Amino acid sequence: MIDVLICEDDFRIADIHKSLVEQYAELNCIGKTNSIIDTKRMLEENKVDLLLLDIYLPDDIAVKRLGEFRVLRPNLDVIVVSASNHDEHIKKSLRYGVYDYILKTDSLKRLKSSLTSYIKYFHTIEAQQTFNQDTIDHLIYKQQQYEPIKVLPKGIDGITLDLVRHHLMTHQDGLTAEELSEHLGASRTTARRYLEYLIRLKHAKVMPIYGIVGRPERRYFSL
Incomplete structure (x- = not known):
């Protein structure tokens, strides 16, 4: 079972993400948080394999705290789901090795694809004892091609x-x-x-x- 924590300050979106996570038998949503301080507390007190992370939180910009999250949970994987397309946020997230970065403009289908890919990635890396180049390439590149994010038409949020x-x-x-x-x-x-x-x-x-x-x-x- 893969334990998932959702950090999102909009309760409507958090509920949507929770419903999506619960569609997968392999995923277990252990809770939802809406701030840095609550997220750190949950990471300290619980086993968390995957964090679905918003960027803009009431008490800080989450990308500033990625290092702290990793100290609390060294094996933590992160999927960022954010409205932010700020270059510094994206660059810092990628340099901290987040599994995926998803813009909220069309996030639900994209997140579903990412969760499906992540489940395969998680089970592969947990079960693998010997690695060759093909195995490493599969894990790094995920062999997952996503549809490009489209510009939404006028009147569609x-x-x-x-x-x-x-x-x-x-x-x-x-x-x-x-x-x-x-x-x-x-x-x-x-x-x-x-x-x-x-x-x-x-x-x-x-x-x-x-x-x-x-x-x-x-x-x-x-x-």
């Missing part, structure tokens, strides 16, 4: 898009635009715009559900 995906994933019976608008606290028009965008990406589908009378109800489902 990355965090809201992740929330929409989350609600679709957790509602197996699908959602109407009206139901989604209630979950988001947004208008029906806004909800429909995000749903139709996910359909264009082939991340969702729509089906007409026929009731007793009247027009069929359009329900959206995650793919």
Whole structure:
């Protein structure tokens, strides 16, 4: 079992990441934190294999504390999930050897790919006793090709898009635009715009559900 700690100051995103982690039988979410001080306490008191780390936290910029995290947990792996595309944040994270750096503009699908890759990486490196160049190359380069991050169109926000995906994933019976608008606290028009965008990406589908009378109800489902 791989123990995962989520450090994210936005509780909505933290819940999305927790739901995603819980989809994997190999991953165990041991908790969520929203500050440097709480993250250090959790690292001191618990076995943590993987830290999902936001950059902007209330008490500091997290990349400044990567060294401290590694002192507390020398074998800790880190996946940064942040809105920051600041060159110094990215360079410092990479130089500290983070497993991955994911921008929040389109993070959910990208994080899912990274977690899938990380599970294979973790089990390989734990089980391997002898190494050759092919094994090392596999571990270093992960043999994982990600889709490039696309610029979101006008009217589509990355965090809201992740929330929409989350609600679709957790509602197996699908959602109407009206139901989604209630979950988001947004208008029906806004909800429909995000749903139709996910359909264009082939991340969702729509089906007409026929009731007793009247027009069929359009329900959206995650793919």
